[in-house]
Amino acid sequence: MTTQKDVAEKAGVTVTTVSRVINNRGYIADETREKVYQVMEELNYRPNAVARSLSKRKSDILGVILPAVYHPFFSSLLSYLENYAHQNGYKIMLCNSQMEAEKEKNYINMLRAQQVDGIFLASHTLDIAKEIKVDLPVLTFDRQIEGIPYICSDNFKGGRLAAEHLLAEGAEELVYIGGSLELDLLSNQRFKGFKETVNRKGLKVKKYQCQLNSFDRQEYKKLAREIFRNKRKIDGIFASSDLIAAAVIKEAENNGIRVPDDLKVIGYDDLELARLFRPEITTIRQPTAAIARRGIELLLKAVEGEEVETENILDVELIKRESA
Amino acid sequence: MTTQKDVAEKAGVTVTTVSRVINNRGYIADETREKVYQVMEELNYRPNAVARSLSKRKSDILGVILPAVYHPFFSSLLSYLENYAHQNGYKIMLCNSQMEAEKEKNYINMLRAQQVDGIFLASHTLDIAKEIKVDLPVLTFDRQIEGIPYICSDNFKGGRLAAEHLLAEGAEELVYIGGSLELDLLSNQRFKGFKETVNRKGLKVKKYQCQLNSFDRQEYKKLAREIFRNKRKIDGIFASSDLIAAAVIKEAENNGIRVPDDLKVIGYDDLELARLFRPEITTIRQPTAAIARRGIELLLKAVEGEEVETENILDVELIKRESA
Numbered sequence: 001m002t003t004q005k006d007v008a009e010k011a012g013v014t015v016t017t018v019s020r021v022i023n024n025r026g027y028i029a030d031e032t033r034e035k036v037y038q039v040m041e042e043l044n045y046r047p048n049a050v051a052r053s054l055s056k057r058k059s060d061i062l063g064v065i066l067p068a069v070y071h072p073f074f075s076s077l078l079s080y081l082e083n084y085a086h087q088n089g090y091k092i093m094l095c096n097s098q099m100e101a102e103k104e105k106n107y108i109n110m111l112r113a114q115q116v117d118g119i120f121l122a123s124h125t126l127d128i129a130k131e132i133k134v135d136l137p138v139l140t141f142d143r144q145i146e147g148i149p150y151i152c153s154d155n156f157k158g159g160r161l162a163a164e165h166l167l168a169e170g171a172e173e174l175v176y177i178g179g180s181l182e183l184d185l186l187s188n189q190r191f192k193g194f195k196e197t198v199n200r201k202g203l204k205v206k207k208y209q210c211q212l213n214s215f216d217r218q219e220y221k222k223l224a225r226e227i228f229r230n231k232r233k234i235d236g237i238f239a240s241s242d243l244i245a246a247a248v249i250k251e252a253e254n255n256g257i258r259v260p261d262d263l264k265v266i267g268y269d270d271l272e273l274a275r276l277f278r279p280e281i282t283t284i285r286q287p288t289a290a291i292a293r294r295g296i297e298l299l300l301k302a303v304e305g306e307e308v309e310t311e312n313i314l315d316v317e318l319i320k321r322e323s324a
Numbered sequence: 325m326t327t328q329k330d331v332a333e334k335a336g337v338t339v340t341t342v343s344r345v346i347n348n349r350g351y352i353a354d355e356t357r358e359k360v361y362q363v364m365e366e367l368n369y370r371p372n373a374v375a376r377s378l379s380k381r382k383s384d385i386l387g388v389i390l391p392a393v394y395h396p397f398f399s400s401l402l403s404y405l406e407n408y409a410h411q412n413g414y415k416i417m418l419c420n421s422q423m424e425a426e427k428e429k430n431y432i433n434m435l436r437a438q439q440v441d442g443i444f445l446a447s448h449t450l451d452i453a454k455e456i457k458v459d460l461p462v463l464t465f466d467r468q469i470e471g472i473p474y475i476c477s478d479n480f481k482g483g484r485l486a487a488e489h490l491l492a493e494g495a496e497e498l499v500y501i502g503g504s505l506e507l508d509l510l511s512n513q514r515f516k517g518f519k520e521t522v523n524r525k526g527l528k529v530k531k532y533q534c535q536l537n538s539f540d541r542q543e544y545k546k547l548a549r550e551i552f553r554n555k556r557k558i559d560g561i562f563a564s565s566d567l568i569a570a571a572v573i574k575e576a577e578n579n580g581i582r583v584p585d586d587l588k589v590i591g592y593d594d595l596e597l598a599r600l601f602r603p604e605i606t607t608i609r610q611p612t613a614a615i616a617r618r619g620i621e622l623l624l625k626a627v628e629g630e631e632v633e634t635e636n637i638l639d640v641e642l643i644k645r646e647s648a
Contacts (some may be wrong), residue, residue: 022437030426037433061417069406070596075399082393082420086427091434093385094418096406102354103410109361110415113346217596246600253602272394272541276570277601278577 002045011039023060023089062299063111065095065104067124068215072271073241073288074122077141080292081120088300090117099215101125112136118299124183137302139295142186149302151295151312152186158284158316159193162238162266165282165318167201169264171236174198177208177223177248178240187240190268190284194238206234210244220244224251235263236324242267242274245281249323264324279322287314326369335363386623387435389419389428391448392539396595397565397612398446401465404616405444412624414441423539425449436460442623448507461626463619466510473626475619475636476510482608482640483517486562486590489606489642491525493588495560498522501532501547501572502564503539511564514592514608518562530558534568544568548575559587560648566591566598569605573647588648603646611638 004022008015013032020026021036039045062085066074082092093116095107104125111119118137140150166174176195181188195205208223210216224247227234239245245267249259257263259279267274270285291314302308328346332339337356344350345360363369386409390398406416417440419431428449435443442461464474490498500519505512519529532547534540548571551558563569569591573583581587583603591598594609615638626632 022433033426037429040433064418069403070396070400072394072396072399075396075402076394078399078418079393079420082418083422086420091438092418094388094402094406094416096403096410098407102357105361109346109364114415217600243600250600250602273597276541276567276574278574 002043004045006043007036007039007045010043011035058303059115059117060089061091061093061114061116062296063093063095063107063114063116063119065097065107065111065119065121065123067097067099067122069094069096071215072243072273073269073286076271076288077122077292080289081296084293084296088296090296090300097123097125099124117303120295120299124185137299137308139299139302139308141291141295143184144186149298149308149310149312150186151291151298151314153286153291153316154313155187155189155316156193158268158286159190159195159238160197161193161284161316161318162190162268163194163197165266165320165324166236166238166264167198167203169236169260169324171264172203173232173234174203174205174236174238175208175227175234176205176238176240177227177244179210181207181209190238190240206232215243217243217247220247221251224248228252228255228257237263237265239265239267242269242271242281242283245283245323246273246277249277249279249281259323266318266324270319274319275321277323282321282324283319284316285319286316290314326367328369330367331360331363331369334367335359382627383439383441384413385415385417385438385440386620387417387419387431387438387440387443389421389431389435389443389445389447391421391423391446393418393420395539396567396597397593397610400595400612401446401616404613405620408617408620412620414620414624421447421449423448441627444619444623448509461623461632463623463626463632465615465619467508468510473622473632473634473636474510475615475622475638477610477615477640478637479511479513479640480517482592482610483514483519483562484521485517485608485640485642486514486592487518487521489590489644489648490560490562490588491522491527493560493584493648495588496527497556497558498527498529498560498562499532499551499558500529500562500564501551501568503534505531505533514562514564530556539567541567541571544571545575548572552576552579552581561587561589563589563591566593566595566605566607569607569647570597570601573601573603573605583647590642590648594643598643599645601647606645606648607643608640609643610640614638 004015004018008018020028021033085092097104120139122141138148140148142152144150176191198205210219239248245265249265252259252263267281267283270283274281274283298308328339328342332342344352345357409416421428444463446465462472466476468474500515522529534543563572569589573589576583576587583589591605591607594607598605598607622632
């Protein structure tokens with residue numbers, strides 16, 4: 001049977017180099033990598049990651065559980081997570097929980113059985129806390145669970161920035177529209193930051209929330225319709241995602257309300273798409289790439305047995321475009 | 325050490341049932357599943373998928389290689405792929421090649437080392453063919469490689485339907501805008517179907533193509549600008565994706581060209597997003613869910629050692645909305 005030593009000899013490199021190429025760790029010149037692959041092919045050498053995983057008790061796999069891969073924010077986050085994991089020699093096992101608690105639970109057990117080295121968990125179901133055992137590193141996104149480190153954007157500040165901008169632009173009749181506040185998500189802080197800032201000015205916020213576990217265009221549309229069915233003239237809306245903002249703007253213009261002249265709308269996330277809409281969406285930018293990079297860093301620290309900061313809140317900023 | 329037999333006894337079920345719960349195969353009543361999980365937790369039983377994988381030479385993992393996870397078409401496809409894989413007791417190892425040939429090659433080797441049971445490959449790099457060995461089941465998406473089964477939407481028909489619709493609406497000055505035709509992708513058939521249909525009417529098509537390996541909003545915008553910088557009055561555009569269509573429509577209206585009054589635009593894909601734009605995008609619908617379902621079916625057939633149809637082309641349809 002061909003061994004790494006055979007490959008190393010024939011390629012004229014050290015066994016360490018062969019191992020690095022196979023595990024995609026450390027710096028390897030393209031030329032060397034190419035040579036090693038070529039020899040591996042000539043000798044028909046197939047490294048067996050499964051056997052290696054058993055012998056070193058490490059799979060070099062990270063589990064990623066997302067509520068909705070098809071949502072542009074999560075697909076962008078996933079793309080970055082995969083990228084940084086790959087740069088560190090890790091593979092991603094993807095789980096799309098579709099916001100079903102039972103599926104999420106199955107996934108956690110499956111990933112444990114698969115001996116992943118750590119889990120990045122963006123949970124959108126109630127009562128996830130009791131499912132998480134600390135027998136392997138877990139990092140949650142936008143969710144705070146006792147004893148588990150978490151990462152998120154500064155949702156509260158995002159809400160505050162949105163409020164400050166709308167107030168500065170003269171809006172007085174303010175609406176918040178977002179996901180269900182029933183779920184114990186840190187993104188609910190967007191509402192809190194928004195409301196507190198508006199209230200401090202002596203003004204009120206009317207809130208509209210989507211049904212539990214929904215990332216659905218139809219649902220956004222329905223909610224947007226409700227807002228404009230109301231008689232009261234609204235002049236400022238903070239939507240908890242750019243997609244919701246787009247749905248609101250569309251519905252507003254369908255009702256003859258011009259954005260931003262009659263109504264100012266701010267989104268959240270700063271999706272690549274935010275600039276494809278007309279008007280381009282003014283938004284609060286989540287630092288998606290930084291969340292992914294820091295998220296992978298934290299998980300790998302935990303995998304190495306190092307202490308990890310519990311609270312990891314990344315800064316946000318207002319991106320002024322056309323809708324507000 | 326706790327075994328499956330211990331779990332079965334304590335839960336009052338058969339070992340087969342425990343195994344089914346662990347492997348997520350076959351029908352299991354929610355109550356039974358719950359009970360088995362509970363006992364597993366009480367006994368602190370951790371099934372070891374890695375060891376099982378070695379003993380049965382099957383990992384129950386499928387590799388999925390995509391060119392750009394953040395692109396809404398691929399994130400939607402991925403979401404469905406994960407869903408159908410999960411329903412069949414398979415996990416997804418995700419690889420985001422970002423259209424880099426070297427990364428794609430690394431991934432194929434990595435997935436092989438990981439002993440995945442099969443690979444779903446949407447490659448957007450040149451010369452992938454020689455990297456693919458038939459030592460494990462591979463299904464390609466939108467790409468035809470000798471000896472490898474492939475799946476795609478009926479790209480040629482999509483192009484034909486787009487042309488027929490634009491012609492029926494009276495368009496005469498026609499443009500195609502899409503990804504690089506240099507890559508040997510089956511999606512290039514969209515252009516071919518479009519062009520042949522237009523030519524048969526005695527009319528011509530001007531084509532604009534993105535740079536190799538680009539799914540970039542800036543690139544779409546640049547191309548769209550080029551189209552309208554041209555003096556010739558254009559009245560019909562077929563864009564090879566809804567995102568490109570959205571960029572074109574935005575650029576048109578920035579130039580005072582009204583869609584669909586002055587210019588009709590048809591997209592491709594039928595993203596969920598197509599209905600969020602104003603005007604809503606008329607498009608050719610790829611049957612994304614069906615591609616994923618059939619794709620997983622084909623891969624699992626191949627995993628079982630069964631013969632698999634080489635050519636799997638799924639039907640498309642024109643979805644008439646507002647932009648054409």
